[in-house]
Amino acid sequence: DIRVVLIKMADRLHNMRTLDSMSPNKQYKIAGETLYIYAPLAHRLGLFAIKTELEDLSFKYEHPAAYERISNQIKASEARRSAVYNDFSEPIKEKLVGMGLKYEAKARLKSVYSIWRKMETKHVPFEEVYDLYAMRIIFECDDQAKEKAICWQIYSAITDIYRLHPERTRDWISNPKANGYQALHLTVMGPDGNWIEVQIRSRRMDEIAELGFAAHWKYKIGEGDEESELNAWLSTIKDILDNPEPNAIDFLDTLKLNLFASEIVVFTPKGELLTLPNNSTVLDVAFELHSEIGMHCIAGKVNHKLVPLSHRLHSGDQVEVLTSQSQTPKPDWVNYLATAKAKSRLRQLMRREMAPVIEQGREIYEKYLADNSITDNNSVITKVLGTLRYDNREALFTALGRGEATLPDYLAKSLRPASSSIFSKILRPLKGKKSQNTDIKTPTKRKVNMKETYVLEYDEKNGHNFRLCDCCSPVPGDDVMGWVNDDGEVELHALSCPRASVLKASYGKRILNTRWAEQSGLFLAEVRIEGIDRFGILQEIIQMISMHLAIDIRKLDIEAEKEVFHCDLAVRVHDTKVITDLCSKLRNIRGVQRAARVNHLE
Known part of the structure; x- marks a missing residue:
């Protein structure tokens, strides 16, 4: 029942707003499960304002230093941003007034969490996040039938003023997102030479964008498509709940698959529209149509061309499913599927x-x-x-x-006596993968007080009081959490590690708040360097690292193709400050375009 979901979302939002009264280990647990399940759920329901606040609050408690730093940088750059926005928006506003439109124009700033994610994934500093804001134009229109035409008139007016980015126009009016979102997005080059996104929507579209399905009832006329879409989605969730995965983590992941953010739209031969997650295949379409069709799918025709059932689809594809009664489901089919419904159905059949x-x-x-x-x-x-x-x-x-x-x-x-537990498989090292920090010895065991902040200590002679896992290999200065295993050892994970997300969401009682000691030994870190190849550049890189910075190099792989080179570097460092300083100095070498730390999760 959608009302229960909305009440739970409001309850979780209230929990996050009052999280500062909790102990640090409980903050990690609640913030972790919020990012893992509740924020994607809010996104899927179109509750954009709630989704943004949940993400920002989770980020605030998981990475307090980064949250404060980015917030301060946003405030410090406000005057400059306002000046750029005014220069960009004035010509557009004049044009809209001349068209006789009643509208509201405002700058929409990226959330703190979104800015941090961009900095992390693109390996860029705050100053290089150019799409910090977008311009949003919300126009008044009493006749819903005229909204689409007005959106394209505004689009035409803007492209008369600024140069359009040809590959970054998104028409969510003709094909709304599965969560009901409608708008027309275009990206144009501003007067300062940077790309700026403009979002065009009516007042009705804006309310639905902010409040999601909760706003549909205000505009409902009979049985609308949006409500049908919601009912179809809830029906899929109910189907998964009625036939849950035997393993709790698999079940959570299957459920989370249905909270997709990235979507494609494909068509059946009769023109029926299907909204699917990105990377969906012909087999996903088969199961979407009916379980029996999925069971007997042998291949497909995409845009009239024969393709295997593992073929990945793109928006706009026309898909025909081919079946055979002699076909039976195969276990490896699960690797071809992107939808929760299809994965759940296949596992049931198997x-x-x-x-x-x-x-x-x-x-x-x-x-x-x-x-x-x-x-x-x-x-x-x-x-x-x-x-x-x-x-x-x-x-x-x-x-x-x-x-x-x-x-x-x-x-x-x-097996006599048993000494393991259900948690071992979650943190079992990946098969065939050697530990990245081979210099780290076995941790010393000691009693852990879960209510106190655990100080992470490292001593080359006497060992250390934590275990590093292969999944993320953090170094001092990273935001980390501890997890106490059955042997009483504290296993360390970066807060951004996917395994940490699972632990926080599922086994919160074993989560430990941690703090790095002032001297924590040497840890292995990896750096990726890219640039324009020239004679002697490798020698300069090595001299900079070994001679000037006195950093120990443990691995160096370099490859040049035509005029471009890529270099993967492993060095031993005391903390993240050393890595930041190293990357900064490497970027000053002539020809080096990019130098950034590599996360093992990438």
Whole structure:
């Protein structure tokens, strides 16, 4: 029921607004699950104002220093931004007045979280985030039938003044987003030479953009498309809830798949419009039409050309699904799917088909435990899964039932007493991947007070009191959190790490607030350098790092193609300040266009 969802969203927003009264480890947990589930849910429902506030508040508690720094930079640049905006907007306003339109024009500033995400993903400083703001034009129109024509008239007026970016026009009026969003976006070059986005919408479109489906009832005339879209989406969510994944994390990920932000629009041969997540395939379309069609899909025709069922679709594609009664679902199909509905349906079908094999495997497992006088519990099954490298019970029982795996005799000894837990598979190192910080020794164990801030200490002789995981490899200065494993060790994750998001959202009681000690040893960090190739540039880079900065280089891979070179560098540093200083000095070398730290999550 959409009313329950709206109440839960309001409750979560209130929790986030009063989060400063919580202990730091609870702040991490609540902020983590907010970014993981609630912010995407708000986006999917079109609750843009709530989504933005949830993201900014989560960011504020997870990265307080970065939040304060960016907020201060926004305030400091306000006067300059206002001057640029006024120069850009005045000619447009004059034109709109001449057209006789009643309108409101304002600058929409990017949220603090959005600016930080752009800085992180593009590896650019605050000064180089050029699309800090967009111009929003909201016009008054009593006749909904005339809105589209007025939007394009304003579009034409703006492109008469400024040069248009040909690849950055977005028509969300003819094909609204799945969350009901409607607007016309164009990007033009401003007088200062930077690209500026302009968003054109009616007052009705603006209210729907800010309030989402909650605003549709105000404008509802009969059974509108928007309400049908909402009902279809809620029906998909209900379908997932009625047939949940056996594994809680898989279930959350499947549910989260349905909160997609990036969408494409494709058409059936009869012209029916389907809205799907980005990267959807022919197989997604088949399951979207009907589960039976998905089960028997063998290929597709995209724009009248024959393509395999794994073919990725683009907006505007016309898709025809080809089926055969002899076709049966395959386990590897899950790799071709992008929609939650299709993944959920496929897993249900595979479970049903594999039920006899899984039952046989379960009997083999239970007999093995009975023969060795071992009681089945979470610790035992997790130990077995960890040893035999299977993700869950189903995968293990399937392998045993098919005869692809056996339970060795030596395993029984290690199962008495059991020493693992359900958390081990979440933080198990990736197969075949060596630790990035090979110099870090095994952590010393000690009792941890969950209510106090845990000081991260490193001593080259006596070891250290934390364990670094391969997934993110943070260094002192990064925003990090601790997670206490079953052995009492504190495992360290960067707050931006996807595994940290899962832990915060699901196992909050083990989250630990942490602080780096003043001296924390040397840690491995990776830097990527790009630029224009020239004779002697590699020698200058090495001299800068080793001679002038006295930084220890552990790896250097450089490759040049024609006039451009790429260099991946691994160095040992004390903290993030050293990396920032290094990148700054490298960018001063003639020919170097970019130097930035590489995150293992990229």
